[in-house]
Amino acid sequence: MSLENFAEEIQVLGRDLVDRVKALIHEGNVNRIIIKDEKGNTFVEIPVTVAAVGAVLAPVLAAVGAISALVAKFKIVIERAQPKTAEEQEKSQSQHP
Template sequence: MSFQSADNTDRGAEGRTTDDAASGKTWYEEFTVSGGQALDKVKELIAEGNVRRLFIKNSDGRVLLEVPLTAGVAVTAVTAVIAPALVAVGAVAAFLAQVTIGVERVRPQLEGTPESGGDGPQDG
């Protein structure tokens, strides 16, 4: 998978968007943070709930860690399951001045949205 580069300090830039037959659309964002802030940012992203995968990259763009996440799993369950990965994130980030966190997200489908275009409001 190729990554779109974005140099944004602690804020995302919407990247590429792809169709996913199982769950609608996915898109990719990157956040550049200091090594000390990486673990907090990863926890924040997991808590948002629409993250499918996380990538931790060094300043050269090399992927150091990839963490797949399952959409719809409770945050506490995800945190418990990936606790070893979170420890790895902290350990890796402690040695780096700056890391890039890549996030593949799933765009949630709106509930109650009609499949067709709909007829619009009706006068009665």
């Protein structure tokens, strides 16, 4: 089964940032979390496979907590991988023999 990457973007207030990032990490189907300000400037990129290890998670969340005090609103870009449907796999294979 092949996977297809896609991204979604959500907006959160600074006070909700840490809780939202924790929830995303625990979802399990997230590959990367990118935290940006309203202008699109990237503050931090978190590869979730690495962040899932407990020893790495604490400093990452501390950094997220620190930046949440700097800006009122954030955008979180969530990169996920989902299985391709059979139709998408056939279409992909027919385009690339």
